[in-house]
Amino acid sequence: MTKDIRTVAFIGAGNMSRSIIAGLVAGGYPAERIIASNPSQGKLDALAADYGIRTGNDNLAAVAEADVVVMAVKPQLMADVCAPIAALDLAGKLVISIAAGVTCERLSQYLGGHQALVRTMPNTPSMLGLGMTGLYASDAVGEADRAFAGHLMAAVGEILWLDSEAGIDQVIACAGSSPAYFFLFMEAMEQGAAALGVKPEDARLMIQQAAIGAAQMVRHNPQLSLAELRAQVTSKGGTTHEAVQTLEQQGLRDSVQDAMQAAVRRAQEMAKEF
Ligand SMILES: NC(=O)C1=CN([C@@H]2O[C@H](COP(=O)(O)OP(=O)(O)OC[C@H]3O[C@@H](n4cnc5c(N)ncnc54)[C@H](O)[C@@H]3O)[C@@H](O)[C@H]2O)C=CC1
Numbered sequence: 001m002t003k004d005i006r007t008v009a010f011i012g013a014g015n016m017s018r019s020i021i022a023g024l025v026a027g028g029y030p031a032e033r034i035i036a037s038n039p040s041q042g043k044l045d046a047l048a049a050d051y052g053i054r055t056g057n058d059n060l061a062a063v064a065e066a067d068v069v070v071m072a073v074k075p076q077l078m079a080d081v082c083a084p085i086a087a088l089d090l091a092g093k094l095v096i097s098i099a100a101g102v103t104c105e106r107l108s109q110y111l112g113g114h115q116a117l118v119r120t121m122p123n124t125p126s127m128l129g130l131g132m133t134g135l136y137a138s139d140a141v142g143e144a145d146r147a148f149a150g151h152l153m154a155a156v157g158e159i160l161w162l163d164s165e166a167g168i169d170q171v172i173a174c175a176g177s178s179p180a181y182f183f184l185f186m187e188a189m190e191q192g193a194a195a196l197g198v199k200p201e202d203a204r205l206m207i208q209q210a211a212i213g214a215a216q217m218v219r220h221n222p223q224l225s226l227a228e229l230r231a232q233v234t235s236k237g238g239t240t241h242e243a244v245q246t247l248e249q250q251g252l253r254d255s256v257q258d259a260m261q262a263a264v265r266r267a268q269e270m271a272k273e274f
């Protein structure tokens with residue numbers, strides 16, 4: 001946890017802000033230095049109750065008080081939400097965006113030319129401190145701000161600094177969106193288990209343990225390639241071979257590659273739209 005404690009305002013208190021706030025508070029970031037601003041009260045009440053942070057409905061009051069502003073609304077709302085914020089004195093404030101498909105240049109325009117911007121791409125496992133965040137900052141961002149943004153996101157998982165802004169779209173495909181790919185795979189397994197007559201609660205337990213176990217095997221065996229880890233499960237002439245062959249024949253690899261390219265394409269389209 002960073003010793004550089006600043007007041008951080010989250011503008012938009014949805015799924016992703018909640019994930020980051022949960023991870024920050026669990027990691028010891030002082031809750032009284034975190035503010036969440038959102039139009040609807042329900043999410044704010046839940047955040048205040050669960051994490052003891054400060055909340056409000058007034059974006060401008062939150063920004064005025066903050067040293068660091070995390071822009072966490074949907075990309076299509078970013079322009080409208082930024083317009084009144086741009087009228088405030090933002091000097092000395094660091095703005096961190098987590099939005100997909102909103103470039104630094106566009107965000108800077110929305111904020112009246114503000115330059116102290118770090119663009120990030122986190123993911124929801126940040127909630128458990130198991131997040132993955134890519135970060136990009138232009139040369140205009142000072143060393144202390146860069147370090148703060150890095151420490152903030154490192155409090156909720158691994159971080160990766162990117163040399164170019166295009167790298168953010170690669171992070172979207174590999175980490176921002178990808179928890180959903182794993183959930184989909186697990187949903188498909190849940191259906192497969194049901195078709196085999198497995199009780200839903202037993203299926204969930206087995207799928208969960210296999211997924212956690214597989215991810216931890218990857219983490220704890222950096223010397224082994226993913227293909228080698230797969231080979232360790234795959235006995236010659238055995239059951240896994242049959243299952244994996246079926247997935248291969250039905251084009252799993254191509255599907256995954258197409259999906260990742262679709263995510264990047266959509267991010268690029270969004271950068272033109274928003
Ligand atoms: N959900 C995810 O896995 C990830 C999301 N992101 C990005 O995070 C951003 C937020 O996404 P989610 O949290 O998933 O969406 P969400 O819909 O859960 O949260 C957005 C929040 O913004 C609030 N909001 C709407 N108008 C507002 C306003 N005028 N002022 C303040 N708040 C307002 C909404 O009430 C909502 O609570 C998006 O830009 C998305 O691209 C980035 C990485 C991963």
Ligand SMILES: O=C(O)[C@@H]1CCC=N1
Nearest residue numbers: 099100172176177178
């Ligand atoms: O689906 C989205 O657009 C956002 C960005 C990455 C994950 N969720």
